[in-house]
Amino acid sequence: MKKTRRSFLKGLSAGVICLSLGQLGFDLKEAQAFAGAIKIEGAKEVISVCPFCSVCCQVIAYVRDGALVSTEGDPDFPVSEGALCAKGAALFSMYSSHHRLQKPLYRAPYSDRWEEKDWDWTLNQIARKVKNARDKNIILKDEKGRTVNRLENIFMMGTSHASNEECAVIHQAMRGLGVVHMDHQARV
Amino acid sequence: MTNHWIDIQNSDAVLIIGSNAAEHHPVAFKWVMRAKDRGAALMHVDPKFSRTSARCDFHVPLRSGTDIAFLGGMINHILEKELYFKEYVEKYTNAAFVVGKNYAFNDGLFSGFNAAARRYDKSMWAMETGPDGGPVIDPSFKNERCVINLMRKHYSRYTLKNVSDITGVSQDNLLKVYDRFCATGKPDKAGTIMYALGWTQHTVGVQNIRCSALIQLLLGNIGVAGGGINALRGEPNVQGSTDHALLYNNLPGYHATPNASWQTLAEYNKANTPVTALKNSANWWSNRPKYMTSLLKGWFGDAATPENDFCYAYLPKLEPGQDYSYMYVMDKMYHGKLEGGFIFGVNPMNSFPNTNKMRAALDKLDWLVCSELHHSETTDNWQRPGSDPKSQKTEVFLLPSAHRIEKEGTISNSGRWLQWFDQGVKPAGEARNFADIFVPLFNKIRALYTAEGGVLPEPILKMHWTEKFKADEWTKRINGFFWADTKVGDKTYKRGQLVPAFGALTADGSTSSLNWVYAGSYTEEEGNKSKRRDTTQTPMQAAIGLYPNWSWCWPVNRRILYNRASVDENGKPWNPERAVIAWENGKWTGDVPDGPWPPMADKEKGKLPFIMMKDGHGGFFASGPADGPLPEHYEPAETPLSSHVFSKQLSSPVYKFHSSDMDQVAPPADPRYPIVLTTYSLTEHWCGGGETRNVPNLLETEPQLYVEMSHELAREKGIQNGDGVIVESARGRVEAIAMVTIRIRPFTVMGKTVHLIGMPFAYGWTTPKCGDSTNRLTIGACDPNTTIPEAKACCVNLHKADTLTEIG
Numbered sequence: 002m003k004k005t006r007r008s009f010l011k012g013l014s015a016g017v018i019c020l021s022l023g024q025l026g027f028d029l030k031e032a033q034a035f036a037g038a039i040k041i042e043g044a045k046e047v048i049s050v051c052p053f054c055s056v057c058c059q060v061i062a063y064v065r066d067g068a069l070v071s072t073e074g075d076p077d078f079p080v081s082e083g084a085l086c087a088k089g090a091a092l093f094s095m096y097s098s099h100h101r102l103q104k105p106l107y108r109a110p111y112s113d114r115w116e117e118k119d120w121d122w123t124l125n126q127i128a129r130k131v132k133n134a135r136d137k138n139i140i141l142k143d144e145k146g147r148t149v150n151r152l153e154n155i156f157m158m159g160t161s162h163a164s165n166e167e168c169a170v171i172h173q174a175m176r177g178l179g180v181v182h183m184d185h186q187a188r189v
Numbered sequence: 190m191t192n193h194w195i196d197i198q199n200s201d202a203v204l205i206i207g208s209n210a211a212e213h214h215p216v217a218f219k220w221v222m223r224a225k226d227r228g229a230a231l232m233h234v235d236p237k238f239s240r241t242s243a244r245c246d247f248h249v250p251l252r253s254g255t256d257i258a259f260l261g262g263m264i265n266h267i268l269e270k271e272l273y274f275k276e277y278v279e280k281y282t283n284a285a286f287v288v289g290k291n292y293a294f295n296d297g298l299f300s301g302f303n304a305a306a307r308r309y310d311k312s313m314w315a316m317e318t319g320p321d322g323g324p325v326i327d328p329s330f331k332n333e334r335c336v337i338n339l340m341r342k343h344y345s346r347y348t349l350k351n352v353s354d355i356t357g358v359s360q361d362n363l364l365k366v367y368d369r370f371c372a373t374g375k376p377d378k379a380g381t382i383m384y385a386l387g388w389t390q391h392t393v394g395v396q397n398i399r400c401s402a403l404i405q406l407l408l409g410n411i412g413v414a415g416g417g418i419n420a421l422r423g424e425p426n427v428q429g430s431t432d433h434a435l436l437y438n439n440l441p442g443y444h445a446t447p448n449a450s451w452q453t454l455a456e457y458n459k460a461n462t463p464v465t466a467l468k469n470s471a472n473w474w475s476n477r478p479k480y481m482t483s484l485l486k487g488w489f490g491d492a493a494t495p496e497n498d499f500c501y502a503y504l505p506k507l508e509p510g511q512d513y514s515y516m517y518v519m520d521k522m523y524h525g526k527l528e529g530g531f532i533f534g535v536n537p538m539n540s541f542p543n544t545n546k547m548r549a550a551l552d553k554l555d556w557l558v559c560s561e562l563h564h565s566e567t568t569d570n571w572q573r574p575g576s577d578p579k580s581q582k583t584e585v586f587l588l589p590s591a592h593r594i595e596k597e598g599t600i601s602n603s604g605r606w607l608q609w610f611d612q613g614v615k616p617a618g619e620a621r622n623f624a625d626i627f628v629p630l631f632n633k634i635r636a637l638y639t640a641e642g643g644v645l646p647e648p649i650l651k652m653h654w655t656e657k658f659k660a661d662e663w664t665k666r667i668n669g670f671f672w673a674d675t676k677v678g679d680k681t682y683k684r685g686q687l688v689p690a691f692g693a694l695t696a697d698g699s700t701s702s703l704n705w706v707y708a709g710s711y712t713e714e715e716g717n718k719s720k721r722r723d724t725t726q727t728p729m730q731a732a733i734g735l736y737p738n739w740s741w742c743w744p745v746n747r748r749i750l751y752n753r754a755s756v757d758e759n760g761k762p763w764n765p766e767r768a769v770i771a772w773e774n775g776k777w778t779g780d781v782p783d784g785p786w787p788p789m790a791d792k793e794k795g796k797l798p799f800i801m802m803k804d805g806h807g808g809f810f811a812s813g814p815a816d817g818p819l820p821e822h823y824e825p826a827e828t829p830l831s832s833h834v835f836s837k838q839l840s841s842p843v844y845k846f847h848s849s850d851m852d853q854v855a856p857p858a859d860p861r862y863p864i865v866l867t868t869y870s871l872t873e874h875w876c877g878g879g880e881t882r883n884v885p886n887l888l889e890t891e892p893q894l895y896v897e898m899s900h901e902l903a904r905e906k907g908i909q910n911g912d913g914v915i916v917e918s919a920r921g922r923v924e925a926i927a928m929v930t931i932r933i934r935p936f937t938v939m940g941k942t943v944h945l946i947g948m949p950f951a952y953g954w955t956t957p958k959c960g961d962s963t964n965r966l967t968i969g970a971c972d973p974n975t976t977i978p979e980a981k982a983c984c985v986n987l988h989k990a991d992t993l994t995e996i997g
Contacts, residue, residue, distance in 0.1 A: 014584055046612035048722075050600055052593035053875050055422040056194060056217040056882065057602035062594045062613035069614045070593060079724060079736045080194045082603075086215040087873045091884050095592065096617070100563050100883040102589035103618025105917045108571060113578040115587070124626075126450035128633035130556050136526050136643045145448040149506040150645060154527050156518050157468075159435070160534030160623070161424035163600030165607070166663035167623040168426070169703050171533075172441055173488055177648045179505040181446070183526070185423045185435040185514035186535055188875075188977055189386075 004122050039072050048075065050163065051089040056080060058089055069096050130154065131178065156182035191417035191750040192381070193604025195734040195743070196224035199415030199767050202370050202380035203245075206234040206396065207256060207387030211241040212872050213874030214421050216697030218244070221383075224415070230369040231416040234259065234358075235387065237868050237947050238352055238932040239898060243776025245815040249366055252936045253867040253945060254391055254825035254982035255356040258835070260400035261822060262352035263367050265344040268337075272371045274409030277763075279328065280789075281754050281798050282406050284337040287317040287325040292334075292818070297836025299817045307843050314812040324464025324804055335536040336810040340403070347530040352832045355822065357936030357943065374408040379415030385423060387869075390981040392844035394972040396820035399811070403820070406807045412754030412798060414733040414767040422603040424875065425593075429601035432743070433667075433704060437513035441704040442480055447501070448509045456500040463803040470805030471784050471796040478696040478706035486581075487666055487701035497697055503648035512845065514976040515541070516969055520847045523550035531558045533623055534590065535593050536685065538566040538573075539953040540877035542967035542978045544703050545921045546851035548573060552581060560588040560626060565879045566953040566962065574961075574995075588626055599719045604748070606740045607662075607710050609719035622657040632656065664719070669694065669702025687713050687927035690745060694955040706743040718746075729779050733767050739778070746783040753788075753798035754807070760788030815973040816843050825859070826970030827919075829865060829943050831858040844979075845971040853919040855984050862918060862984035864902070865945040868963055878951035882959065889963055892939060892958025893996055894952040896925040896987065902944040903929040906988060913990035916948070918983055921949075924995040946987065950980075 044063035044174040049072075051058045058077035073090040076083030085092075105123040138154045157175050173181050197203065197220040211218045214783050222244065225231050231245040234256075234817065236695035242248030251259055267273050278284050291313040293300040300314030317325040317334070327335050349360045356363075373380030382405060388397040395619075401418050402411075410416035422428050433441045438444055444461065451457040458478045465472040493499040507513065515537070521527055523546060541547045551557070551570045559568045566573065571581040597612040616622070631654065638646040653660070669688040674681060677693045690709035694700045702708045718741035725738050735748050742748050742803035749755070752769045756762050760772025768777040772788050789795040797805025810818045823841040824830055838855055846852065855862045873891040874881040881887045898913055908914060911931040915922060925948060936943045968983040 015943060034843045047611045049610040049613060051592045052425050052607050054214055055603040056214050057600055057608055058216050064613045075393060079739055080215045084216045088875060089211055091887050094884050094886055098883055099857055106587040108585040109577050110582045110584050124630050125631055127558055127586055128630055130529060130639060132634055132637045139644050143380060144447050148502060149449050151505040156527060156530035158515060158532045158535055161427035161430040162534035163430060163623050164431040164600055165433055165667060166598040166660045168430050169433055169663055169667055170624040170627050172433055174627050176504060177652050181505050181507055181513045182518045183435060183437050185430055185564055187427050187431045189540060
């Protein structure tokens with residue numbers, strides 16, 4: 002395989018730069034001690050893609066002991082050449098955000114608060130609502146007597162944040178139910 | 190995009206219109222700058238001066254909603270001055286086709302208009318046909334009903350004076366753009382048009398884009414390196430989610446959703462499979478039955494057989510002519526006609542227009558399921574400012590969703606590159622990816638139908654489904670499998686093996702593919718091509734920045750669409766320096782060509798370049814759009830004018846709208862709302878800001894809602910930079926901080942001064958004191974083809990605020 006920009010840079014930083022700085026008389030001990038302690042040391046590199054605009058800049062996520070320790074642009078990605086915008090550069094902060102939702106929440110009718118629930122209870126409730134609504138309202142024939150198998154009183158909105166595989170799952174499930182009110186950001 | 194991000198470097202002229210690319214696609218903008226380094230002219234046509242304007246050679250301010258007038262003037266300029274690429278236009282487009290006698294255009298209206306239904310009878314715009322049913326073609330262009338002659342006549346009204354009067358662009362500025370862009374009408378020159386939501390979010394959105402197609406076909410800029418019409422798609426996987434059709438009107442792979450008049454698969458195929466009389470037209474959609482059967486086979490597996498029509502009957506059928514898009518969903522919801530639903534990864538209570546109506550509509554639901562990273566204006570609508578939760582009936586389930594680095598799979602970028610991402614870490618807390626929500630949910634529904642029975646259980650129970658979601662398995666399902674041992678060429682594939690390309694898909698049920706355009710992305714021979722990271726290129730590919738071995742691109746790894754139009758009839762590139770493909774020694778080199786056939790000079794096997802068009806020619810005149818076969822200027826649904834110079838038809842006669850008590854529209858030239866509003870997002874925030882407002886460093890850089898206005902308007906209104914301001918439309922009231930700037934200047938439109946203001950829409954009440962949805966001002970009037978609402982132009986007024994409650 003062709004030598005990539007990244008492997009070239011690695012070789013460069015390990016060899017040429019250190020050597021030349023050493024030759025120039027810099028004391029490398031301090032720099033080496035810092036390098037030994039940098040946060041990505043020993044971290045696994047995982048290739049991901051920035052979750053914002055559709056330039057889809059590839060990013061490298063550094064993971065150590067199951068935790069994300071840093072993110073940066075992938076210098077080999079031909080479109081971005083390693084660059085990231087303000088949002089892409091803030092990717093790491095997004096994962097450490099305390100605002101993230103962590104558990105399924107439930108708001109009962111006329112309640113003024115959220116309650117934490119477990120997944121199983123939550124999905125059971127939703128499955129029951131979908132089935133009841135479908136059994137009660139699915140339109141098997143239209144006014145002209147044509148077969149339409151159409152469920153009109155449930156809708157699906159979203160999402161272009163889903164992967165292709167998630168989109169395929171959502172589309173198949175929704176058409177299986179008979180949902181026709183389906184749309185997402187492509188129409189905004 | 191017809192082309193891709195890196196390809197922009199190959200342009201000689203870059204026209205950015207309806208987009209603030211430097212702000213919204215900042216990293217890819219480097220390729221615009223590379224074009225500049227190579228001597229290209231960069232032009233920005235947009236209502237306000239922005240980061241994009243600053244990097245271009247010049248900025249041309251345009252009144253929002255007048256792009257067709259601006260571009261119509263360019264079409265007139267090209268035709269009048271004979272600046273078009275003659276050989277390309279004559280051989281590759283429908284310029285020489287003769288239009289049928291029923292077509293007419295009179296004072297802003299095309300023939301076939303039904304005023305009561307606000308609809309055209311599009312059959313009135315059909316081409317004249319010969320005895321074989323094929324088009325009548327007059328290569329001499331002598332017939333006055335030749336497309337090019339009708340086009341010449343249509344745009345003769347778009348004189349510099351008329352265009353300048355309507356757009357507010359000076360005649361000098363018009364010529365500056367026209368001259369530079371039209372210089373690309375030469376065989377060895379290329380110009381690109383880059384647009385975004387500044388074009389789509391109008392009641393004439395589709396015709397804005399059609400206008401660019403007319404220009405690019407005239408100049409021979411489609412199919413060539415550095416050319417094309419490049420939609421700068423916004424959302425992260427909006428290309429993929431469109432391909433996979435999370436849209437009411439499509440099935441995955443650009444097939445129409447079945448409607449009630451197509452009761453059988455045969456009826457569906459008959460209505461949706463074009464037939465051409467031209468021997469040298471590839472008419473690629475003639476393959477549609479193969480792709481439809483393979484899709485049904487992917488959904489229903491062994492349950493789908495030729496005997497049961499591959500389970501086609503189970504699919505929901507739309508009522509012909511009915512619109513089920515989200516603005517219609519929201520209107521039905523407002524009228525209490527929907528019971529419940531799912532809103533995943535989108536924040537309509539902030540980013541949909543006429544948001545006050547949206548928020549009131551959501552109150553009417555019995556139940557709502559949301560999946561998000563953070564609380565949003567949608568998830569917490571029941572406790573929005575001014576709402577009493579104790580009177581809100583909606584039961585809400587809020588499911589925590591996984592972030593990108595917490596899941597794996599593929600997405601498709603704007604240039605159609607399929608890119609794999611690995612999972613780095615486990616989802617935060619109990620968060621799940623969307624599929625790990627829908628797969629178990631659907632399995633619970635299946636279990637209920639198995640245990641209890643119910644109405645029409647078959648599509649749910651017979652579905653080829655899964656117990657547990659694995660991304661890799663679905664990447665393969667999207668590509669497709671053989672369901673019977675099959676010979677392709679000299680190779681035999683076993684049942685269960687992956688199909689090598691869409692050429693292997695069949696209509697007999699022996700293959701599946703959840704999306705034919707992705708067939709070939711994951712093969713037995715080469716594995717998962719979305720993971721490829723090889724930068725190897727041939728010198729010819731290197732010359733235009735083509736990376737055929739990095740990831741994979743649909744269709745069949747073709748990086749530049751319609752690339753057969755980049756060569757002459759003998760397969761010789763118009764521009765050998767920047768060749769996309771070339772016919773050498775009996776085969777094609779460079780990019781993957783638009784089909785394997787030899788060049789057109791081969792009278793037996795050669796094919797026309799526009800392979801997705803029934804008759805193989807690029808279409809200036811098209812009977813598909815709901816609002817006319819040629820783009821025509823109409824004012825936005827809300828306009829500061831009471832008339833315009835092009836016709837008596839003020840606004841589009843067929844745009845869609847709703848008429849509830851919350852759908853107020855200001856009449857034309859309403860003195861209560863004399864100012865044009867346009868809206869936009871920011872580099873530091875993502876669209877409605879639902880995620881980025883929760884990232885402290887991003888919120889710090891763009892902390893609150895502002896309104897950009899000219900010094901002239903600020904003086905008129907007694908407003909200083911930094912003052913609190915109230916902006917009002919017929920639909921809502923929004924607080925913002927005044928940003929008085931030279932970036933926006935007043936327009937002179939038909940002799941009168943028209944002010945325009947601009948506001949970002951990234952702010953919402955769940956982030957304390959940063960401001961609330963700008964879209965409370967915008968309008969729900971929609972394009973008649975796409976039903977995309979006109980969020981980019983409406984009429985407002987503003988005054989200095991005494992006190993502010995939404996902004997701290």
